[in-house]
Amino acid sequence: MALPPTVEAPLHDIERHLAAVIASFALPDALRAAIEYAALGPGKRIRPLLTWHCAKTASALASNSDERATETRPAAHSPLAACAAVELIHAFSLVHDDLPALDNDDLRRGRPTLHRHTTEAMAVLAGDAMLTAAFAAMLLPVDGEAMPPSLAISLLAELSSSTMDMIAGQVHDTMGGLPPHLSPIEQVALIHRRKTGALIAAACRMGARCAGVSEGSLEPFARYGEAIGLMFQIVDDLLDVEQNASHTGKRTRKDHAAGKQTYPAVLGVEGARDEVRRLGMQAASLLAPFGEGARPLLELSEWLMRRTR
């Protein structure tokens, strides 16, 4: 199911900048090819699209409400560097999570996973390089212009803390170790919030920061990101139960086979669907104050609710 055209509009610019970031490093040919396979191959680019559209939505807000306080307004800059960074973090995490020692997946986005396409050694090192490149991406100029240092620092803080959350969530998901007093639904929520939700919420906050939104006005973007981050994961879990591998392009029912906690397992399929609808309404109400300017973000959350792969 294709993304709505308004949502996809910046895709070309985002992918061109992502390719330029990767091309900026002096790398052995095989390493560059591995990174390009993992980061520039088929993918929905949800996270960078969120960063981009949150920046656009927020820039209307920043220019309206802070008009008389330009002196103290945080610096703004193109969101393209942050777009490349969040996509590189996402791509790195897929490559390492797919490794034999972790999820042991052979198929990703309809193609062999990187360690199947190349070697396990290359997948480890290419993942490390993509993680490094994500931080470096924030330091590279966009269209010849360097990011203001104070903005770069706040974006790098978002990026590092959400990446750390993601790794912590993956540890919980594959190895357990959750606080024993949590109920099953609290355990699932904690894993998802850290493993997938944190980076999605950070992608939204980073976009708003690129628009020069002050710390105090980030809240709706953060909460929108948290709502759709959780929605995204529940939809993924539902797809895992309901679809077959040829449709989603990856091995399915693996969560069930691995005995992992999921929303459909804890709430039932209907309960999980209700939760998706509730989160979709929450996202819509967070966007309402932004009016027409937030249409792409609204269409993105509606698409997430409906998506089948």
Added chain:
Amino acid sequence: MALPPTVEAPLHDIERHLAAVIASFALPDALRAAIEYAALGPGKRIRPLLTWHCAKTASALASNSDERATETRPAAHSPLAACAAVELIHAFSLVHDDLPALDNDDLRRGRPTLHRHTTEAMAVLAGDAMLTAAFAAMLLPVDGEAMPPSLAISLLAELSSSTMDMIAGQVHDTMGGLPPHLSPIEQVALIHRRKTGALIAAACRMGARCAGVSEGSLEPFARYGEAIGLMFQIVDDLLDVEQNASHTGKRTRKDHAAGKQTYPAVLGVEGARDEVRRLGMQAASLLAPFGEGARPLLELSEWLMRRTR
């Protein structure tokens, strides 16, 4: 062979700050324990000691020569954040390089490697977390004081580009792919310059930057770092040929067994020893203009020349 006391003097402060950086992240217990095992266990801390002593040596330079131009002098800050960052990068690289898919090492610094001590999955994820923590370390305050953004940006650029070099060097070392027109000695030099030299040189430059040295005055620190980075690697290669596992605390003769290019293999043992002496003299001459202030750096390079493990 213990480091000279003047060199080791800041070790306690460095290790305390490194531990504080790791403690600052909210992590699952098992992940935290894995990171502490790999990053706080026995180790010589050569890289952060270089950062520290380059900062101290350079700060004399910065305060002497730039006295009348305080306005345009780059910002200075404690080198402890950079010390923690370079050690975390080094520790991450050892954990991933030791993995079965790469060097497949069981022993490191006299103890089981992290994937032997825990699991392969944990070693992958703990390595990822240490790499992330290295970038985050630069954003954390030291003794309650945040680093000036412009300094943080220049340090993060050094850190990301040297880490990328290190990964590229590891790709060449384990998978080849070097330009075919290079002679054997040029191939070995290129691998070492990227795999180990880049981070060591960056550690030195980062220290000088923390002292507020201007871009144009970094050169002697960068060249000192390059000389001792290469010296370090040649000594490692010589130890690999000459020592046994019980003495160095890791499996030896593995380079020979793996058919890897090394300095002793290309230059012969005596030729490699001559190269170490030449680099030691080069380091000493680079430090000469700094006089007594550079004594710890001089003692460190002399120790590297003499070290047996």
